[in-house]
Amino acid sequence: MTHNYQITGMSCNGCRTKVENTLNAIEGVSAVVTLSPPLAVITMENHISTKKFQDSLSAVGNYTIEDAHALITNWQNEITKVTNLANEDIIKPSNHGNGKFYCPMHCEGEKLYDKAGDCPVCGMDLVQQASISQKTEYTCPMHPEIIRDEAGACPICGMDLVPKSASETEDNKTYKDLLRKMKIAVAFTVPVFAIAMSAMLPNDPLMKIMKHAAWNWVQFILTLPVVFYACWMFFVRAWKSIITWNLNMFTLVGIGTGVAFLFSVVGMLFPNLFPNEFKSETGTVHLYFEATTVILTLVLLGQLLEARAHSQTSGAIKELLKLAPTEATLVIDGKDKIISIHDIKKGDLLRLKPGDKIPVDGKITIGEGSIDESMITGEPIPVDKKVGDSVSSGTINANKSFVMVAEKIGSETLLSQIIQMVNEASRSKAPIQKLADSISKYFVPIVVVISIITFLGWAKFGPEPALVYGFINAIAVLIIACPCALGLATPMSVMVGVGKGASSGVLIKNAEALENLNKVNVLIIDKTGTITEGKPSVEKIYATQQNKDLLQDIASLNQYSEHPLAEAVVKYAQEKKISLIEVKDFEAIAGKGVIGTVNNRKVALGNKALMAQVAASVSEELENNIIVEQKLGKTVSYIAVNGIAEGFVSITDAIKITSKAAIQELMQQGVEVIMLTGDNENTAKSVATELSLSAYKAGCLPEDKLKEIKRLQGLGKVVAMAGDGINDAPALAQADIGIAMGTGTDVAIESAKITLVKGDLQGIVKAKNLSHAVMKNIKQNLFFAFIYNILGVPIAAGVLFPFFGILLSPMIAALAMSFSSVSVIVNALRLRSIKL
Missing domain, CATH: 3.30.70.100 (Alpha-Beta Plaits)
Structure with a gap:
């Protein structure tokens, strides 16, 4: 069975x-x-x-x-x-983007919504998450409701289908909808405002055309489209916020403008209900239709500007999305065929011509290329690639032609993983946001109470007409308060910062990691693949006696290992045209080496600890030869056959050119850099001396790295760990910040909170600088939001009137409120231009 x-x-x-x-x-x-x-x-x-x-x-x-x-x-x-x-010939409804939306203030954390609308908590317009899928859709120019996944003819009119515009997204729809409503609001608000302001002109020219009461009716009629169409969504959101008790900015706007509008309607229809304080010289009640329309129009302007700014905050993700081509050239039976990238299968051969974008991840099989990887790694210099080298989706083939084999497709590709990580990180909350969240919870009720106190205070102690002063200032208090400025302060900076990092080759898993990286004072680094190139090569194989099978034994043993040193030995054997044979009882011993049975011989390849574990005897002559190699900075693996050490493999792995400069810069920033390596003492000392490291420890097993990180954390240190191998995964997970080299394994990347696409220590410097810049930007935003509300609410209440005779019009308050949140977003956008 x-x-x-x-x-x-x-x-x-x-x-x-x-x-x-x-x-x-x-x-x-x-x-x-x-x-x-x-x-x-x-x-x-x-x-x-x-x-x-x-x-x-x-x-x-x-x-x-x-x-x-x-x-x-x-x-x-x-x-x-x-x-x-796929076989149904039906008219498909239009489906823009990937149908996932999020609140820009992250009111419910990382929660996504299935359709556009407003946030059920704060009422703000939901923003569409950048879609990882870049599938080209085709539509009919005569019948836009026809949507197809491939070119063809319209089933209704027979016209050729054309590609849909890539810019046709829900974000654009939201912006266009707001823009249309804005135009309508302005068209009706301007005449309302003009009628109200005419009383300030000499001899009030409008009164010569109609009486004041008649002009009040004109204002009322012109106000209706603004209240009940262009800006009706604000009242809907305000009502939702009250019945769910998720009080927010729209609660204040809805109450303030709603009270002003209803007051004006009642005052126009039933003027005798109001005391004389509310009436003009002609006996009509002072109405606030112009205040209602102007305030709502200004709030709508703020929403319009925010919609435009939000699209820019996710600009980095959208730029990444543009990197993925829609088509690829499939080589089949020696002929080229253009196909959609969604039709690519693993193992397909794809031809890349000069200037082509690489559609999926894979390896070059024929030819060579000069690949521009700047969009992924942030490095501007093209990288030469030859047969066997890996290439990533989204990078560009510069000036040569080659054929590659597809190995990772769809969501498996590096580009898709980067976009997914950036999307998730952009929606995460930084710990510093807890302060703003705590204040926002009580902010609206406090503002409403202050508004009521303002009205009562002016009514009792204010000059005549005291009730009018109290009413106007109470509305101004409601309108000027802006809880959304507090709510946007952190997420906007995080979103732009994460996008900036991605475009520079620094992938950040969440906002907490971005914040904590700024606090790191100890950096733990591995040697192989972190400090060094991670491309070791066999320099020589030494044998104590003639053994022609020694290379075959260790290469066959290493064919089952994923370690870079093992790959170097296998590659060396292949270059020597040594065939690999079957191995029994293979076992990889973490931090020590590998063992197995080859041709009935028990073979062990690894460090001195492995020799002790398998009880292999090591001659004094062999040990002395090994020490000489180690002091030259070489990595040496003992070779034992049937319990006797018969030689060693000397492997060299060049130190990355950027490692020394990056380590020095981090140390200048006050970060202690410690190397923990599984290599021997002599090799570790040679590398540490060359790089002027703060400290180092040799012969570290995975559990040793874990213990050392826990020890440092126990001393109150904030520890970051950078590594690239499976052995580093536990330490990466334990560290306050785990930093994985993108050239390393998937396990290390999954365990880490930050991934450096290029796998270069200079990326840690970039990440540290980015963290510092983002935290500084967040603090600026929070400071502005706090100061704006702390100063704005008292001024709107009239606290300056007794001293300077200054009062704040509700219309000016609305303008200030609208631009407060926009200014927070604009400040966050400055992060796009910082140099890392």
Whole structure:
């Protein structure tokens, strides 16, 4: 009997081999394991429970196994659904973007909404999340409701379908809708304002045309489109905020303008209900239609400017989205065929011509290229690539032609992962935002209370007409307060900062990491792949006696390991045209090396700790030769066969050109830089001396790195850890800030909070500078928002009137309120121009 099982926890071919060998070791089992998809096809003589398989896998690693029947059935069902939909010749509704929206103030954290609208908490317009999918859609110029995934003819009129505009998004729709309403609001507000202001002109010319009461009716009629159409959404949001008790800016705007409008309507229809203080010389009540329309129009202007500014804050993501091409050139049977990038499959051969954008991740198989990777790494100098080198989606082939094989497609590509990470980080909350959130919770009720106190204070102690003064100033208090300036202060800076980091090759997982990086005072770094290039090469193999099979033994053993040093040995053997043979009982021992049985010989390759573990004897002559190599900065691996050390492999890994400068700059900023490496004392000392490190520790196993980080944290240090290997994953997770080299493994990247795409220590300097700039920007925004409200509300209440005779018109208050939140966004946008 044969069953399919899903395996989780595998990250490399070594894991796959270990899982497969473990399952096959169970009596009566024949298993074939694949890494992508992570499945095990198990044939067994008699039924064996999943628990027995799980117990065996748990003994060798953190792997889980479960029946994949339901999973495969779901996949098949989904494929059937998609196929059925593709075969239906129906008119598809327009679907802009990816249908996911978020609140720019992150009122409910990282929550996403399925459709456009306003936030149920703060009432602000939801912003569309940048879509990772870049699928080209085609529409009919005569029938825009026709949407197709590929070019063809319109099923209604037969016209050729044309590509839809990439800029046709919900964000643009929101902006255009607000702009249209703005034009209507201005068209009706200007005459209302002109009528109200005519009384200030000599002899009041309008009164010669009609009586004051008649002009009041004209103002009323002109106000209706502003209140009940152009700006009606503000009252809807205000009502929602009250019944849900999520009080916000629109609560204040709705109450203030609503009271002014209703007061004016009642005053116009029933003037005798009001005392003489509210009446003019002609006996009519002072109406506030002009205040209502002007305030609402100015608030609408603020919303319009915010909509435009919001689209700029996510500009970095949109620029990343533009990097992905819509088409690719497939090489099939020696001929070129243009296809959509969504039709690319793993293993496809793709031709790249000069100037082409690379559509997916893969490796060059024929030819060579000069790749502009600046959009991913932030580095402007093109990188030369040859056969076997990896290329990433979104980068540009400069001036040569080559053929590549597709290895990662869709959401697996580096570009898609970057966009996803930036999207998620942009929606996360920084700890510093808790202060603003706490204040915002009580802000609106306090402002309403202050407004009531303002009215009562003016009514009792103010000069005549005291009630009019009290009414106007109470409305001004409601209108000028701006809780959204507080709410936007942090998320806007985070969004722009995260985008800036992404365009510079610094990927930030969340806002907390961005904030905490500014506090880091200790940086822990690994050696191989972090300080060094991570491209080790075998310099020589030394043998104590003639053993022609020594290279074949260690290369065969290393073919199952994912470690860079292992890859170097395998590559060296291939260059020497040494064939690799089967290895039994392979095991990778973290931080020490690898062991296995090759041609019935027990072979061990690793450091001195591994030699002790396998009880291998090391001659004095061999040890002295090894020390000489280590003092030259070389990494040396002992080779033991059947318990006797028969030689060593000397491997060199050049220090990155930028490592020394980056370390010096970090130390100048007050950061202590410590190297923890699994390499030996002599090699570690040589590297540490060359780089002038603060300190170093050699011979570190993964648990040693973990203990050292915990020790430093116990001393009150804020620790960042930079690494690139699976062995570094526990330390990366324990550190206050884990920094993964993008050239490293997926496990390290997943464990880290910050990823450096280029895998360069200079990226840590960029990340530290970015963190400092973002935190400074957030504090500026919070300061402005606090000061604006602390000063604005008392001034609107009339606190300056007894001393300077100054009162703040509600219309001026509305203008100030609208520009307060816009100014916060504009200040955040300055982060786009900082130099990292």
